[in-house]
Amino acid sequence: MSSPTANSNTVARMVVPGASGYLLVVLAYVFKYVPFVPWIIARSGGLFELRDIPQSLLDLDVTTLGLPLDGYKRQHNDAGEALTAQHLAEAAEEKTPLASALAYHRAYLSGGLTPIEVCKSLLSKLVGTVDPSVSHRDHRKYFRSIIPHDALEQATESTARYAANSPLSPLDGVMVVLKNEVDVKGHVTRAGTEFVNDGKPALEDGQVAAQLKAMGAVVLGVTDMTEVGWGVQHHVFDNPFRKGHSCGGSSAGSAACVAAGYVPLAIGVDGGGSVRIPSAFCGLYGLKPTHTRVSSKGEFCSAPTVAVTGPMGANVDDMCLGYLAIADKEKAFPVHVPKSLYFKPSVAGLRIGVIREFNAQVKNPAISAALSRVEMELIQGGATIVPLAFPYLDFVRNAHAITISSELYSTVRSRKNNHKMMYQTVLLFSTLSQLSVTDYIHAQKMRTHAIRVLEQYFSGPEKVDFLLSPTAATTAPSLPANTTFGVSDNTLASDVIRYSFLANLAGNPAVTCPVGFDAQDLPVAVQFMGEWWSEGRLMPLAKWMENSFKAEGKRRAPLWDGLEF
Template sequence: MTRRFVIPYMSDLPLRLFTSLIEYVPGLSNYFFWNAGFGSLRNRSFTDDVTMMPLPLPKEIFDVENSVIIDGLEVIDQKNQEHNPASAPANYRFLRVRDYIEAYSTKRITPLQVCEKLIDKINQSCSEACDPPLHGMYQYNKEDIMMQAEASTSRYNQNQTLGPLDGVPVAIKDEIDVTGYETRVGTTFLNRKNPSSKDAFLVKKLREQGAIIIGKTNMHEIANGITTNNPSTYTSRNPYNTNHYCGGSSGGSACVVSSGLCPIAVGSDVGGSIRIPSSFCGIYGLKPTCGRISLTGDFPICRSMAVAGPMTACVDDLALAYYVMAGKDPEDPKTLHQPSPTLHGLYSTETLSDLKIGILTTWNKRVVDSTITSVLDTFINEFKLRGAEFIEIDIPGLEDAQSAHAITAISEYYTSMTGYTKYLHLLSLPNRASLAIFSNANVSDYIKGQQIRTRMMRNMSSLFSDVNLILTPTCAITAPPIYSRSLKYGEIDDLVFAYAIRFTRFANFIGIPAVTVPAGYNDKNLPIGLQFMAKWYDEATLLRVAKVSEEILGNKRQRPDEKYWFGDLF
């Protein structure tokens, strides 16, 4: 996506002036539309069919053999019987689902006691007592949390637990409906004084397994950004270094998991919004196949690329949360033709001789922090030692795909906000400027983007007959710094946005699943993530390589500094 020039970093007064000019000077927003490269497809001609939803091409290629469809919950439960929760080193240990269940089952503590402590921890994390506040949680209700905890405690006392998440705290991104909470999507105006009367489908599925929904996490306003700098709510901070961002748009979800407030949070992802914050905060994040997890009850932003998915501190919890949330929903047609989810091979980590992993070296080297390349090379060597074969690949049309993702995203973002015209002046300055620029997209731009989607899906269908996975860095940078001048009005930082989203947006555009794994740290102790992509509906292979990656990192895994660690709940 070719630019004429990169817009310089702006915040405070320059940002206010820029936004006013963009909104009121005729033709200026169109100039910046073309400058950003958003119009790069307009004068080109394509003969491909139009693909509006990136659901998989020929179905027979992606069928899952019935013989390997197993009860994923039983697989994880069986493996956890072998787990000794006291065995992990102190600097590595995050509380995991199995730790909660073990503590409840042995009567060492109750869900009620855990939630009493947890509410205090949430309060601390969002108050000046934690200087500066992390602001991972945005909305939470003490009475509602305690009511759920009492019910879970009662079930444990009666040996009638609902499932493998009973009593486990789970947080939900603020664009997904939770009964009793407003779905504000990071704004000051959406759904104000209009709390949801019904859980989103995925929230319902989590509750059915006993999860305690502890509230809503902070996010980048209208999900249009990669930092969770949000003047309309709060700016969420990275527990590993609070002078740096936690990523976005699902930044609050990454923050609460990374700081130990809960083992599972739910995010959503249009161009990397699960994987970017997971990478920046040193946790695991899964962007599933388009349509694998229902979006019923999710605010409709970028519907052809948006997915919801889990963000967790360990791979077992990632697999468990994914398995619970995945599946068909009669109210979401995209989910209806998927094969049954499976966790087949999750613990087959010793030998990887059956895996062929594609790498695009020239693409992978386009990173800003050289430590990322070093970490990537280390993991490639470790995978080779276990028998994996690495194959140099080519992805023809990759640059066109990046442009087509951009035009698809801005068109759908702009359309999603057209029903709220009288409130748009309440958005932060960066989003007001963005929407003014986005308004210059036309139908031709959008349709050509969807023709490129068809072409790229055909290309990738062929490529996945040669390789099982594609490996890249998750981001070209680690968590960027927070400047105090950006907190009041927000900021525009084109370079940081481009670096963060460079490797993630492609999976959204063609609908394939992707996972980010913690892989190391740079010299500032900021986490580094690596990304694996797989063919449509092959989340099981992604979870398997995530498990391998967890073993490779091993005791090098670190928790945030004790000041920003709130996981000592029992």
């Protein structure tokens, strides 16, 4: 790999042969027992690149969290009248292709449907039983585990509240799922593995699950994910849009459940695009909030300085409901979405930044075409497109890779029974063992650089409101024929996460929006990244996108429709 320069606005593509089947098994043993092989792969993959960064970057301070520096003049981006969940329920009346949370809420209020009826029908579809004596079901069609009697109990309580005309919120009785990285009482938080918390179910709900249940949402179960959150495709999940294609990673199960129509709202965790990429591959809206905006209490602590929990929905209203439900109400920046902006979304006067060379690094021409359409619509709506440059962008990409990998390695390496790791994780961890403290420290200096560049974007002379990019450089990739032992494909990974890393390393909020389909009828998406704490401005922009592009392409029939079962 050639070293990035201050004038480079692109990122390098890692070119490493992929492996699956028996080849993957052989490589795992080679990586584990032949010492120089991981070093060669780490070097060829650019993991040592930050050891030789220019003096101007070495002189930077170390920033260990994705938030603005102390000297940054914070703006209260959420100022304005709060958009409450009830306002959303009153405003959203149109029928959507997949049953929405608000459609369920209206059906429950009318008495035409009850939460217990929906829950029983869905359990029959997913696990084949509504027998309350069945205490637990492992279920690998997108789910990691379902506890039928627990879901039925929640739905029964919700049904009683509607009968008494006292629902807790528009999410009362709505089925939701959470990625198996968030504690849900009674479920084992396995983080996609066969060894994390083995045999130890969560004794209480994590903060996110607790807040959803406090609004009356029925937590149906926990969804499966790539092992310890690593990888861009779950090896056994088919995309609901096209069999044999990936749902993304790592929140694959959560995205697939929404796209299949099983639930209108799902929760994922995003450390390197893990909410936005599965959302993009499955035709959903997905939000990666500002770092620390959502409490991480009661989560598997995989990559604490880059990861944050976020909502995924088939429409913006449901995504917004999910955000309002899980955002930490105790933060200094309250959770507001201005009503006047949301109900009458407009892009007039907005300045949208684009890094042209970077945005051109896609592998599917349908993505470039979609970006062009979005830019045209923005301009016609009164927005201005502002070309930007990002010095040392590839160093920033490398810094994110080192940061998330080091933190993940540190979290997992001491876990009991980690010898049960899948073969692709063995490859990864053997390579990561070559990193040093210097690599991590230099990566945090690059985080400082990234934050300072973004400060200039959002508050300097250029003053843009949002950055526009693809969500990924490709649409949902096909799965290898032999996935028995897992999948390792770092070249694909470099394409998939190409546009995710910046928001994670610097801590900014970002939303992905579907904008149509490619030649294979696979969803295409674009991403907007905002200033820190600007979720209240991202939501109206996502709503404008939904209004402008909801008729683009085709949407397949859901695998299950809770309003018409």
